[in-house]
Amino acid sequence: MMKKYIILLVVIFIAINLSAQELSFKMEELTAPDFIKAVDKSSKTCIIPIGVFEKHGPHLPLGTDLYMSREYTLRAVVEEYAVVFPWYYFSQINEAKHQPGTIAYSPELIWKVLQETLDELSRNGFEKIIIVNGHGGNNAFLNYFGMAQLSEPRDYALYWFRPEGNSEVRRKVREMTQNDQYDQHAGNSETSVMLAAHPEVVYQERAGEQSGVDLDRIKHLPFDYTGIWWYASFPNHYGGDGAKSSAEAGELLINSTVKQLVEMIKAVKNDTAVPELQKQFYNESANPLKTKQ
Numbered sequence: 516m517m518k519k520y521i522i523l524l525v526v527i528f529i530a531i532n533l534s535a536q537e538l539s540f541k542m543e544e545l546t547a548p549d550f551i552k553a554v555d556k557s558s559k560t561c562i563i564p565i566g567v568f569e570k571h572g573p574h575l576p577l578g579t580d581l582y583m584s585r586e587y588t589l590r591a592v593v594e595e596y597a598v599v600f601p602w603y604y605f606s607q608i609n610e611a612k613h614q615p616g617t618i619a620y621s622p623e624l625i626w627k628v629l630q631e632t633l634d635e636l637s638r639n640g641f642e643k644i645i646i647v648n649g650h651g652g653n654n655a656f657l658n659y660f661g662m663a664q665l666s667e668p669r670d671y672a673l674y675w676f677r678p679e680g681n682s683e684v685r686r687k688v689r690e691m692t693q694n695d696q697y698d699q700h701a702g703n704s705e706t707s708v709m710l711a712a713h714p715e716v717v718y719q720e721r722a723g724e725q726s727g728v729d730l731d732r733i734k735h736l737p738f739d740y741t742g743i744w745w746y747a748s749f750p751n752h753y754g755g756d757g758a759k760s761s762a763e764a765g766e767l768l769i770n771s772t773v774k775q776l777v778e779m780i781k782a783v784k785n786d787t788a789v790p791e792l793q794k795q796f797y798n799e800s801a802n803p804l805k806t807k808q
């Protein structure tokens with residue numbers, strides 16, 4: 516009798532685990548009935564990893580930023596469940612239009628696609644949306660886009676993941692990769708991350724075929740911002756030297772970012788402040804003369 520009882524318990528345990536495993540976090544893999552469960556399991560939280568198609572030196576693939584933002588996200592949701600939106604590359608990359616393989620949609624379109632994506636996710640039950648951005652050229656766009664969410668009432672809250680560099684990790688990575696004077700676009704760090712995440716699309720032996728030196732062509736303009744600044748420095752879309760990168764260093768960098776992302780997802784899922792503040796703000800904005808002075 517006891518034996519039967521134990522077998523039954525084991526069967527129930529396996530069944531529960533199997534059904535838990537079956538619920539993918541990748542939105543494209545979910546069936547419609549499972550999607551309903553996933554929205555619930557995620558506490559109505561969806562993550563959009565964002566990248567772009569852009570040259571990354573002579574040795575990394577055009578989709579590098581997409582691979583990276585998805586790698587961070589896919590590793591993080593194993594620890595803290597959230598639904599992950601499919602490959603999203605409709606973002607700001609005008610500064611690379613002179614390079615082969617750049618897909619630069621118009622400023623109006625990237626705004627509209629992102630807004631409509633959020634609207635559709637909201638219509639499908641998500642109340643919290645996290646953007647994980649892998650492309651530095653999106654930073655100004657995402658900042659403004661985030662602020663612009665306040666222009667009208669929304670049924671969701673938008674959160675943008677902004678990881679911080681860890682000085683200890685940086686020190687170890689520098690030791691492992693023998694430093695890189697610029698270490699920016701397609702440099703040691705980015706190449707190391709790609710070696711750790713997707714070595715099959717990294718051609719490290721070609722990293723020395725082109726120069727990643729900062730040309731610094733507008734240094735005569737102090738206290739200045741101009742949209743051509745990136746082209747002035749790195750017209751070759753290579754900033755640094757990827758030749759000395761290592762998968763081991765990449766693992767350290769990925770782990771440091773993923774740890775922060777897991778922490779952020781947990782905090783966002785538990786957050787009540789942003790939705791409440793937004794609600795209060797939208798109510799007050801509809802009637803500013805009634806706002807307490």
Ligand SMILES: [Zn+2]
Nearest residue numbers: 579580701705
């Ligand atoms: Zn990149």
